[in-house]
Amino acid sequence: MSAQAVDVDNVVMQFGGLRAVDGVSLRVGVGERRVLLGPNGAGKTTLFNMIGGQLQPTSGAVRLFGRDVSKQNPYRRAHDGLARTFQITSLFPDMTVGENVHLAVRALSTSRFGMIRPAGAYPRIAERVADILAEWRFPAGADTRVSNLSYGDQRKLELAMAVANRPRILLLDEPTSGLSATETESVVGLIKGLPEDVTVIVVEHDMDVAFAVADLFTILHNGRLVTTGTAAEVQANEDIQRIYFGEGE
């Protein structure tokens, strides 16, 4: 039996009196595309933060490729092939597009020496940065400060940085929130174009986007997992109707 890419085992996240995630188990296979659905406050982002390492579960375990990482720092998990984006755009606004990509590439480059050398002094990294910039094409140019980039391009840059080191697991937290229809379409295209062996988990509110990028859907509600199923199953499920559209109104 091959290990799952992501294996969340009965995790609980307690914030004071609030149980944000209450005993959720989730298995996502290698190369699978999964969308987490659920209303605000369902615990989607908290679950994401436990997989990404920003939070450590109160109880339960998170395993990546069969290895327990529950107590590992986010940066260790990044070195193990996990990348993520955040719900709120998280870039370095005072740096240029190129510098942002450079940082992302450099983060996982193995050299622990030469931290004092000039940032441009590593030809291999510079090459990889140039490749990424060519592949993703930012119309404003690599020397534009991120704070001057359009919102759509900022989200695109986040995605470019997340995949810069060819992660094996990619977590995307509402990648299309705040985007126009055309921008959304282009991000959906980018997600669908990711290499097949990359495991992708997406938190998404937009049903059209969700159905476009994934085959399996997991519904969370009030910190619990309601069900996992295909698009047809999810659409037919009465619990989900109730969660999204209220009870018998």
Added chain:
Amino acid sequence: MAFYTIQILNGLSLAMLLFLIASGLSVIFGLMRIINLAHGSFYLLGGYIGLSVLNQTGSFWLAILVAAALVAVIGMVLQRVLLERVHGNELGQVLMSFGVLLVISDLALWFWGGLPQTLDRPDFLDGALRFAGLFFPKYRVALIVCGFAVALAIWLIIERTRIGAVIRAGVDDADMVRAIGFDIKMIFLLVFGAGAALAGAAGVLGGAMLGIYPGADFEVVLQAFAVVVIGGLGSLRGAFVGSLLIGFSDTIGKALLPEFAMFTIFVPMVAMLVIRPEGLFGRA
């Protein structure tokens, strides 16, 4: 004429001393969101350790080196053992670091005594330069040159090197830096150590100019915080400009209105908080 040139020189040298202390405080604050009142203790300890080394060996340079190294280690232990526990808890940080300031202050009093002491300057920096009929104390001129050199070096490190880029990114968004795969805790520790080392070295340099005495830690940390508030959190440029402003307003204030000495530091700070709370170069 002589009065003004000497005041300008005094203002500049005090500003450079303040910059050595405040630059570390500001970058640490910007990167880790740690309010560290014990930064003043780093200055005090640096001064006293320098004094002991100087008395033992007679070498001013060794005094600076040993003070910077020991204070860096003390700072890193403090960060790892105590301050990390109150991460994200401002009140906890203020109380804990103030407690540390008091404890170190008393330990220093116990160990080095309560009399003000002065570190002997290297011989070649004693006396004054004569230029255009005016006298310039050599030590202060050297301190100013040294301050500018350190400012340039820090700027180059932050703006031009790999670790500098990571530090700048961390000031923007530490979580993101961690998520893309940098060991941010190690970077925190290094930056904290470097900031402590600078303050420790400043203790030696300042001790040879102003003397070292119980209470110097409080004085310095107040002035350094005024600098950081004026310059803006996390901004090196802000720390530099803020140091100049505070250095001059303190010097000129003490020369012209000695009875309002504290006033002249805190008026600019309060004015800044009212007009532009994020400081000159800080982000809102």
